[in-house]
Amino acid sequence: MRKRWQQIRTAVVRRFRYKVTPGGLLFMLAIVLVGFAALVSTYNLLFLIEAAMLATLLVSGLVSRLSLATLELDFLAPEHVPAGRYVPGKLFVRNRKWFMPSFSVRVEAIRDPDSPTLRSGIYFPLIAGGAALEETVEVRFPRRGAYRQNNFAFLTSFPFGFLEKSARVTLRRETIVYPSIDPRPGFDDLLLGIAGEIETHYRGLGRDFYRIRPYEALESARHVDWKATAHVGSLQVREFAREQEQTVEVFLDRDIPPALDAWFEHAIDCCAFLSWRLSGQGASIHFRSQGFAFRQPEDGDIYAILRYLALVYPQRSEGPEPPLDATSYQLVLTPAPGRFREAGWMDARILSPDVLPVTRDEAETERS
Numbered sequence: 046m047r048k049r050w051q052q053i054r055t056a057v058v059r060r061f062r063y064k065v066t067p068g069g070l071l072f073m074l075a076i077v078l079v080g081f082a083a084l085v086s087t088y089n090l091l092f093l094i095e096a097a098m099l100a101t102l103l104v105s106g107l108v109s110r111l112s113l114a115t116l117e118l119d120f121l122a123p124e125h126v127p128a129g130r131y132v133p134g135k136l137f138v139r140n141r142k143w144f145m146p147s148f149s150v151r152v153e154a155i156r157d158p159d160s161p162t163l164r165s166g167i168y169f170p171l172i173a174g175g176a177a178l179e180e181t182v183e184v185r186f187p188r189r190g191a192y193r194q195n196n197f198a199f200l201t202s203f204p205f206g207f208l209e210k211s212a213r214v215t216l217r218r219e220t221i222v223y224p225s226i227d228p229r230p231g232f233d234d235l236l237l238g239i240a241g242e243i244e245t246h247y248r249g250l251g252r253d254f255y256r257i258r259p260y261e262a263l264e265s266a267r268h269v270d271w272k273a274t275a276h277v278g279s280l281q282v283r284e285f286a287r288e289q290e291q292t293v294e295v296f297l298d299r300d301i302p303p304a305l306d307a308w309f310e311h312a313i314d315c316c317a318f319l320s321w322r323l324s325g326q327g328a329s330i331h332f333r334s335q336g337f338a339f340r341q342p343e344d345g346d347i348y349a350i351l352r353y354l355a356l357v358y359p360q361r362s363e364g365p366e367p368p369l370d371a372t373s374y375q376l377v378l379t380p381a382p383g384r385f386r387e388a389g390w391m392d393a394r395i396l397s398p399d400v401l402p403v404t405r406d407e408a409e410t411e412r413s
Contacts, residue, residue: 062211063106069207072102102207109210112148113199115141116172118214120195122184125348127317129225131164131183138169139177147172149203154184155196155213161186166200186222189313189355193219223351224317230404232318235396239319239376242394243328246374247291256284293323294368296390297334298379301359305380309359311403312378315396317354319376321347331369335362338369364388 065073076098083091119137126132140147153166164183172178186192199212228236245261257273260280273281297316301309320330330341332350334357341347367389368375375393377385382395 062213064209064211066202066206066209068205069102072098072205072207076102101205105205105207106210108204109201109208111145112150112201112203113210113212116147116150116199116212117141118152118197118199118216120184120197120216120218122220125223125351126186126220127223127226127351128186128189129227131185134182134184136167136180136182137177138172138180140172140174142174144174146174146176147201149201151200153198153200155198157196158187160196161192186220189222189224191219191221191356193217195220221352221355223348223355224314226317226321226351228318229311229314231401232315235315235401236319236322239394240323240326243291243293243323243374257281258284291328292331292370292373293328294331294333294370294373294375295320296365296368296375296377296379296385296393297332297354297357298365298377298381298385299335299357299360300362300365301380303359305398306359308380308398308401308403312396312401313354313357315401316378317351320350331373333366333369335360335365365390368393 076095079091079095079098082088083095117139119139121135121137123132123134136152138150138152147169148171150169150172151166152163152169154161154163156162161184164185167180167182169178169180195216195218197214197216199214200209202209257270258281260269260282268282268284270281270283295316297312320332324330324341324347329343330347330350332339332341332353334353337353337357339345339350339353341350365379365385365388371392375390376396377390377393378396378401379385380398382397385393385395
């Protein structure tokens with residue numbers, strides 16, 4: 046019996062919490078002063094006032110608790126949620142009391158580094174008995190992954206504002222959060238460089254003649270038109286029309302030592318950012334990793350790649366696989382460039398920890 050009572054008491058204390066407001070502190074101070082005066086003067090009226098003040102304080106706690114009782118909360122996040130960005134979601138509040146309304150109720154997210162946060166709390170002045178209310182909120186998830194427990198809280202200071210009552214609510218609804226697709230320091234410059242390399246890489250890969258134009262630095266000499274060069278006096282090359290869309294083959298290496306966990310998270314954000322932006326520019330993304338291969342748009346949209354990046358983790362492997370298409374532009378994110386060059390990725394743009402360093406703030410965030 047005692048154990049059962051202890052379990053009930055722990056559950057109630059965990060769900061319902063009180064916080065004394067500044068007005069409540071002044072009211073309690075007044076209770077102490079009136080009580081002291083009643084004891085000193087033995088004046089019956091002061092004892093009556095003291096009793097009324099104590100009753101008011103007790104009624105305040107009881108009414109605030111009844112106001113939050115049987116309130117239900119549900120939250121629906123949008124289908125696609127990137128980390129670090131505020132996205133609109135739907136918040137549903139239902140009062141299961143069939144006759145008693147709830148007054149002056151606020152809904153806030155629990156302040157936890159790993160929990161979602163609301164841009165601002167939601168205030169409901171009145172929730173009628175049996176009513177269900179819906180509100181659009183902006184929510185932010187701090188990092189990628191699967192969120193299976195989202196913590197929120199009901200708060201109220203009704204009726205007198207002496208005590209702030211809170212009731213925690215844990216929603217057991219899974220939300221998949223993609224890596225951040227917003228640029229980190231250096232990501233925009235990296236994207237510009239890669240986009241230029243893709244443009245240069247795909248010039249001249251077709252068979253239908255398009256035009257003769259001046260030679261550009263770092264281009265292959267196999268398309269130089271020597272007759273036009275002799276006529277003009279400067280190097281001229283033949284340019285051919287493209288027969289295929291620009292294809293970018295991206296390989297994310299999961300064979301990461303534990304010391305580079307922070308860099309792995311940084312590489313995932315970079316991979317998500319580049320895949321998202323290049324896909325938006327019309328490139329086809331052939332994404333690969335150990336145990337995973339996906340062709341966009343043949344196998345699906347870009348969100349399938351982002352979903353994989355949301356849940357991926359380091360894993361040891363025997364060695365990298367060779368590229369699938371030698372004519373595609375190749376991009377590799379790995380801490381071991383030598384292993385990939387030996388596997389046939391000689392022409393790939395390799396992003397290693399030296400090329401893609403982790404900032405101090407990102408490293409501290411990963412450790413926390």
